[in-house]
Amino acid sequence: MKKILPDTKGHWGKFGGKFVPETLMVALEELSSAYKEAKKDKKFSEEVDYFLRQYVGRPSPLYYADRFSKKVGVKVYLKREDLLHTGAHKINNTIGQALLAKRMGKKRLIAETGAGQHGVATATVAALLGMPCDVYMGEDDIARQKLNVFKMRLLGTRVVPVKTGSKTLKDAINEALRDWVTNVRTTYYLLGSVVGPYPYPVIVRDFQSVIGKETRRQIRKLEGRLPDYVVACVGGGSNSMGIFYPFLKDKKVKLIGVEAGGLGLALGKHGASLNKGTEGVLHGAKTYILQDKDGQIAPTHSVAPGLDYSGVGPEHAYLKETGRASYYIVKDKDALDAFFMLSRLEGILPALESSHALAWVRNFSSNFKKNDVVVVNLSGRGDKDVDIVEDYL
């Protein structure tokens, strides 16, 4: 019989697990069993489906990008997560988890955010369900992401500045965990990607899998078969895991994850944890992380705010190790070029994160076969990034 992964302790091979203080072990157990029950309950999945359809705007189209395809010389379909409410895939997960929190009888939501995208997606569902919400955010990130901070406040969420460490995402996660330890009875910690201790990587992946399920159905209808390539950018790894997961057993479908190559391959200049990281424990899970030789977490850089993270989900670490998925690097400059290209050719401003996936397709174009079909997950829209692009110009 085939081994079922992750195992009951949340391991994919040597990756994953739950490296947390004792007080949180109890909370993670509670979350695991509540999620297991919710998954079996038809009412719960109907409720999630209802909000995905009527509030988020699912299903998102699978759009054949004709002019982009002609330019790169291969058939490219875009999975339009950019068209969802709040402009990216993150809402798939926050809707699901907020409904789970409510089902568990939790009164309050907390979350961490780096660039503010997950913070906005959480603040949105907190307002929708009438739950008070605190979002932890590094002070430096607050200064850089004024628009998202303002949006969260408009939505009724309190943004809590984190003044410790590098004053960025990893410190915000630590603060959110600290809050959770203290208030675990009343509070639900809504994690934003397929990272953290088990069961979070499974919960987030399951809620994001709607992307891959729809894609599978849509491409079959459009092409009469499955695609040759599925391509997605990897920050923490949730949009990629969401589109990969329903294709894992289709061995002929090549799964391509694209990491932030930033300004170059020296430590501190990029966000390529799978390509350039080493094994270690970060935020409660064993995975590939960017660290120096003393085990200190290294700073990261990417022009795409959402790819600026020094770890990656443990299931990706496993998919890399087993060879089921392949992970490549795209630099800032190439991602920006792809941003301009899609804008001019298709009238779509892609998020700079998603632009990494588009750039990979362009860079790889001479290697495709004549009739290959490529699906790119367009994880978000680029409106949020126009200031960054303007600075670059």
Ligand SMILES: *Cc1c(COP(=O)(O)O)cnc(C)c1O
């Ligand atoms: C947050 C974000 C990402 C990166 O996060 P993943 O968990 O790797 O998906 C990618 N694209 C967009 C638009 C984002 O907002």
